[in-house]
Amino acid sequence: METARKRRGKAPKVAVAAAALLPLTALTGCSGADPADAEAKNTLTIQDYYDEAHDPIYQACAKSIGVTIEINHVPGPGLIPKVLQQSSSRTLPDVLMLDNPDGQQIAASGALSPLSDYGISGEGLVPSVVKAGTYDGKLYGLAPAVNTLVIFYNKDLFQAAGITSPPRTWDELRATAKKLTSRDRYGFAMSNINTYEGTWQFLPFMWSNGGSEQDITTPETAQALQFLVDLQNDGSMSKSSVIWSQDDVIDQFIAGKAAMVVNGPWQIPTLTEQKDVNWGTFTIPTRVASQAPVAPLGGEMFTVPRTGDKAKMAKSGQFVKCLVSSASQLQSAEVRQNIPADPAVAQKFGESSQTVMPFVGAVRNARSRTGILGPGWPKAATKIYNAVQIALTGLAPPAEALRQAQGE
């Protein structure tokens, strides 16, 4: 008993000693042998918030340009804090993925190198993708595949209510939602939470009606906000939408507690697993049928941070070039159920599936969030979700809510 306890007590010390020695041996290994050194020079580090499903695409590109890669998947919310730490300690990865609205702020900090250095222009891609990656006239990041918002609807509920075609205008959407609302079900659901997620969900209504983030106190934006308030007052949208995230909303949909929900294609894999939910998608309606639907552009861009190692940065540039090629676009789109950034590739991709087609059209007209304000976007985004919250919680009517939020 006694000896066993002693031995157990000693084990951690041995481990610590071994751990302390490890870097030493690693160091000697590095300085001594040339091949290992060459290998380190030929290894690119990649950082993203995806998962293993994306690895084959990276591996294929690594193979095509003759490098080995080290992939580091970081949980979504942890990526930017990590990037900031890496910026200050000069340990940024060779290839960095960023959520597209974050791209401008990171580019503005000077941590990224322009993609033109590597002969990448973004020609042929959807204009908003290029716009999202451009800061101060230079291209810093490109997204192989992008996404946007549409409405997912429960086909069985539509059929039971005798609705044959999806709504095209706000009035039709309001009427449809009312028809689908029952004692234990809301006709319509979306996330109006007090985060950037809430802003992103409001944008299709605001933008399609001609609203702009430069000045949110316009009648067009007020109209859009009024529409959401109407849906809530009708009882068609839960008052809880102000604390629901997009994932909460899709849970409501899957549980049959919401008949139509605003959400993105990244939910398709989850929805496909739900065998008892018969679902379809349609484009988010506009106020009047003649308006063109404008949805916000989502998706992740790839960038080449300034690591100081010119040779490696050139390799990283080649790697990014491969990631945004048509073949990789198609693969990325399949993995994440996103839409290829090249309209021609997207068209081909859309033809493969009925549910994907509404997204293809939406992406072509999608607008990047940072397109007008650049690094000033987060501030505007905060104002927008605040206004939505003030109006939906009944603290002020829409126009007044927008004025209050604008002044903040």
Added chain:
Amino acid sequence: MTSANLSLTAAGDSLGRLGRKAAWMRLFRRHAQWLFCLPAIVFVAMFFGYPIVQNVVMGFQEYGVSTFYSGEAPWVGLANYVTTFSSHLFTTTLVNTALFTIGSISFQFVIGLALALFFKRAFPLSGFLRSLLLLPWLLPLIASSAVWKWMLDQESGVLNQFLGLFGVDPVPWLVDPTLALIGVIGVNIWLGIPFNVAILYSGLQAVPRELYEAGSLDGAIGWKAFRHITWPSIRSVVSVVLVLGVVYTLKVVDIILGLTGGGPANSTQTLATNAYNKSFVEFNFGEGAAISNVLIVVSLVFAMVYLSISRREAHE
């Protein structure tokens, strides 16, 4: 005279040598004392002093995303404080912080004291129940807030379903701006009770039994015994509990972020959550630092109160 003088000088000499030795010893002792304190001083300077000073400095800088790469944080004078104080949100957060702190502390304390008094009496299972009472304290805050968010849900939350049994309409606990703060305070009260019970209970244990025996002869029983014996005896413990409680509650972020994220419509935004949002969501560390400096000053006031109480106690 001379001989006397001589002996005197000799004595003085030896005295001087002795004195010098004593002085040296004193000096050594004083330095040795410092030497023993040194690790503590270094620790406090590194982990408390440096961050606080850095935070104060950051409040005068434009410290954003770019700073991390360029290392440049331009001085902006009082700009961060001007934006903070002139923002509509500042009054809201100040009022919310006050309501949150006062609401949480008063209920935590009263309920905590009642429970502590209750457990002072010996009864079967008292020890077991007392340890159960500590459970909320042991749970990770983010887990408790997730569970509470689920329980307070308007449509499917267990609380509203329970109230529904009595014919109460679903209450929008976390959805209505006027109720959300109450909901958040309620959860924080639940979380704070164990701390109050634990400290107050130990304070009660220290009250000599003889006092009650003597008091009962004079007719001090029940409420009178509490007023004239228990309360005066635990007063110093009470002030410690209250002051520590205030300092803890002022800086609560996890519970509020987990339940409402400061919403809806900023109705549960406090100084602490606003500082968090500015720093870690908007990455505007300068403004975030300015807000947390305000919070530091408020906390310092209460820390001073705490120090003076404990010092008075040491003298008694």
